[in-house]
Amino acid sequence: MDCNKINKDMLFYAEGNLPDERREEIEAHLSECPECRGFLKVVVDSLGFIEREKQIGSNPFLYTRILSLLQNRKRESSITARKLVPNIIAATLLFIGIIGGIRLGKLYSGYLPDGKAVLNEEIHYLYEIKQETIESFFLTINDRENE
Numbered sequence: 001m002d003c004n005k006i007n008k009d010m011l012f013y014a015e016g017n018l019p020d021e022r023r024e025e026i027e028a029h030l031s032e033c034p035e036c037r038g039f040l041k042v043v044v045d046s047l048g049f050i051e052r053e054k055q056i057g058s059n060p061f062l063y064t065r066i067l068s069l070l071q072n073r074k075r076e077s078s079i080t081a082r083k084l085v086p087n088i089i090a091a092t093l094l095f096i097g098i099i100g101g102i103r104l105g106k107l108y109s110g111y112l113p114d115g116k117a118v119l120n121e122e123i124h125y126l127y128e129i130k131q132e133t134i135e136s137f138f139l140t141i142n143d144r145e146n147e
Contacts, residue, residue, distance in 0.1 A: 003029075003035065003036055006026055006030075006033075006036050007036065007039055009026060010026070010036070010039060010040055010043050011043055011047075013026050013040070014040065014043045014044050014047055015047070
């Protein structure tokens with residue numbers, strides 16, 4: 001008999017799901033063929049491993065672990081609310097500081113509330129920089145030192 005035909009039915013043979021006539025043919029072939037006996041052993045070992053893995057042992061502490069995780073999540077959510085309040089206060093103070101700084105800057109910027117510029121004496125000195133270029137300043141340093 002052909003080993004390929006036997007190997008196709010080997011799983012059914014190992015599980016005991018073959019008709020008696022086909023089972024007897026496979027048993028006759030297995031008594032003569034060592035390769036098919038080795039294949040049958042692999043199939044039976046695989047099925048045994050699968051059955052052992054199906055048997056999942058119950059964990060007696062599973063319920064208590066789940067319950068403690070749920071309680072920890074409740075605690076973490078209340079801690080999150082406590083951490084959120086100082087952050088909101090800090091953001092509000094930062095916002096007030098920025099707005100105050102902008103208003104204070106506008107107050108001392110030299111512009112009137114209607115948008116017209118006012119030239120203060122300090123601003124006049126700042127415009128003095130435009131009168132002398134930096135190149136001429138550096139060229140005249142040596143002349144000042146020699147005097």
